Amino acid sequence: MTTHWNSGEFQAPSLWGETAEGLVALLRSDALDALMGLARESFQCLAASVSILGERQWFLSSAGHEMVSNGRQDSICTRTIADNKLTIIPDLREDSEFQNNPFVATKDGIRFYAGLPLDLETDFYSAPVEAAFCLVDDKPRDLSEQEIERLRQFSAIASKMVESSVRLAGSRGRAEMQEKLVGNLVRKQVQFRQAEQMAQMGHWRLDLSTELVHWSDGIFEIHDLPVANTPQLELALSFYTPSSRTKLEGLMARAIEEGEPYEADLEIVTPEGHHKRVRTRGEVEYQDGQAVALIGVFRDVTDRYELERKLRRAAQTDTLTGLGNRDAMRAFVANRSQDEKLAVLLLDLDGFKQVNDRLGHLTGDDVIKAMATTLRATVPPPHFVGRFGGDEFVVILMEDALTMPAEDLFRRLELAMVYNVEGQDDRGNVTLTVSASIGMHRAAPGDSLEEALAVADAALYASKRRRKTKAAAA
Numbered sequence: 001m002t003t004h005w006n007s008g009e010f011q012a013p014s015l016w017g018e019t020a021e022g023l024v025a026l027l028r029s030d031a032l033d034a035l036m037g038l039a040r041e042s043f044q045c046l047a048a049s050v051s052i053l054g055e056r057q058w059f060l061s062s063a064g065h066e067m068v069s070n071g072r073q074d075s076i077c078t079r080t081i082a083d084n085k086l087t088i089i090p091d092l093r094e095d096s097e098f099q100n101n102p103f104v105a106t107k108d109g110i111r112f113y114a115g116l117p118l119d120l121e122t123d124f125y126s127a128p129v130e131a132a133f134c135l136v137d138d139k140p141r142d143l144s145e146q147e148i149e150r151l152r153q154f155s156a157i158a159s160k161m162v163e164s165s166v167r168l169a170g171s172r173g174r175a176e177m178q179e180k181l182v183g184n185l186v187r188k189q190v191q192f193r194q195a196e197q198m199a200q201m202g203h204w205r206l207d208l209s210t211e212l213v214h215w216s217d218g219i220f221e222i223h224d225l226p227v228a229n230t231p232q233l234e235l236a237l238s239f240y241t242p243s244s245r246t247k248l249e250g251l252m253a254r255a256i257e258e259g260e261p262y263e264a265d266l267e268i269v270t271p272e273g274h275h276k277r278v279r280t281r282g283e284v285e286y287q288d289g290q291a292v293a294l295i296g297v298f299r300d301v302t303d304r305y306e307l308e309r310k311l312r313r314a315a316q317t318d319t320l321t322g323l324g325n326r327d328a329m330r331a332f333v334a335n336r337s338q339d340e341k342l343a344v345l346l347l348d349l350d351g352f353k354q355v356n357d358r359l360g361h362l363t364g365d366d367v368i369k370a371m372a373t374t375l376r377a378t379v380p381p382p383h384f385v386g387r388f389g390g391d392e393f394v395v396i397l398m399e400d401a402l403t404m405p406a407e408d409l410f411r412r413l414e415l416a417m418v419y420n421v422e423g424q425d426d427r428g429n430v431t432l433t434v435s436a437s438i439g440m441h442r443a444a445p446g447d448s449l450e451e452a453l454a455v456a457d458a459a460l461y462a463s464k465r466r467r468k469t470k471a472a473a474a
Helices: 020-027 030-043 077-083 146-168 175-201 217-220 233-237 244-258 302-315 326-334 352-359 361-378 406-416 450-473
Strands: 047-053 058-064 069-071 085-088 112-117 128-138 203-207 213-215 262-269 275-287 290-300 343-352 386-389 392-398 417-426 428-442
Touching: 020 047, 020 058, 020 146, 030 058, 030 077, 030 203, 030 244, 047 077, 069 233, 077 085, 077 112, 077 128, 077 290, 077 406, 077 428, 128 361, 146 386, 203 217, 203 428, 213 217, 213 233, 217 290, 233 244, 233 302, 244 275, 244 290, 275 406, 290 302, 326 392, 343 361, 343 406, 352 361, 352 386, 352 417, 361 386, 361 392, 361 406, 361 417, 386 428, 392 406, 406 428
Parallel strands: none
Antiparallel strands: 047 058, 047 128, 058 069, 085 112, 112 128, 203 213, 203 290, 262 275, 275 290, 343 392, 343 428, 386 392, 417 428
16 A cells, blocks of 8 residues: 655655665665566566655665666656556657656656565554656566566565565664564565565575585576585585686686676586576675675576577578578688688579479478488588578588588589479479579688679679570580
8 A cells, every 4th residue: 555755755764764865774785686687587677676656766676777866756656656556658759748857858868667576564663655666678678477477476476575574663662672573584585485486586696705616496496406415615606607707607607707797607417417597696604894795697598599499490591492591601701710710602403493384382381491401411501501482592601621622522513413303284284394503702801791602693794695595506
């Protein structure tokens, strides 16, 4: 429940101090900060925060920005508070109330907002408090039903955390406060575990003096391990694949030496033999100016990684043949070093149009698939074989990986890329032959892909003209 107040009218108990700043300071907590970090990671958004509103908006906790407060007139949460219900604005620039807001109207301004008022019981306060949990992002988006339910769960946990903090701050008896603190800590631990399970996340802390690593329950679960004692650093690192371990050790060393936070996607292998993709984020914890620990969060992103991989594969695959398309070709070349020698071959089928015209497009599709199979067999990995569409194919050879000169493979392709098609048209039984004209260009270091394709294309059409001339002479 929420009602209106402002910092000038607010009569706070002595423990809260005389100003809104004093109230805010007492309501902040590490647990709430951690929850906002989990929320930001879970929704993959620009920022997640909990704030209270008086004459100004005061941020009790935020992940993704470092603002302490801003004017109430600039707060988007005012709509959430006024409506006292879930507020989702997919694109703030399309919203007449907020499109000129200073946090929206700039080039890099926020575009998306979702917020819920905190459900705070008022029995424990001298005056009710307006508070809201919100997400913002720098691109337009919407939330699914599952994400909305997750938003409500995070809001409920945040409500209990803020309520517990206010209850403790307003308690007049030290004994009662200590008793409630114990209960509150237990509750927060339960809520924290729930949040971690929901987001497939965990948090960790590495003591730099002892090299002991504290794992939350969520990290044990990600590693397919029962909750146990604090592991040594060496054991924690042993789950990473060799390349991921090397990368992580480098990031950790730089963080300790230079104070630079890090974030990386890495691969672990659990004791059950499961390969998992994880995202870890870490930063240095200081005491008296000295680095004493690394702290951070850890998330299982395997499902998202596999989905993105499948989507990328689908986006880069020709559906008829299963060969790579133009995007796959560009990705293949982008992953090569500048010094690597490449040869580009373009192939165009001769006689294919006649097959389509006389025997139909289904037969034409069979020809395309047969030619793709021949290409795969003649040009195996690690070289690239792709289809541009229609009857155009492309081959990119890594010359250092060839077992024969590129010119010899060129001639082998000319001989292999011949396909005889038997069928019937309105004239009766017919046998048609499809072959391929090929143009090749051996790219020089520094040549762009587009330049290499253009030269290969010119060579292809020169080959077509020669074949037509031979046919006419015959």
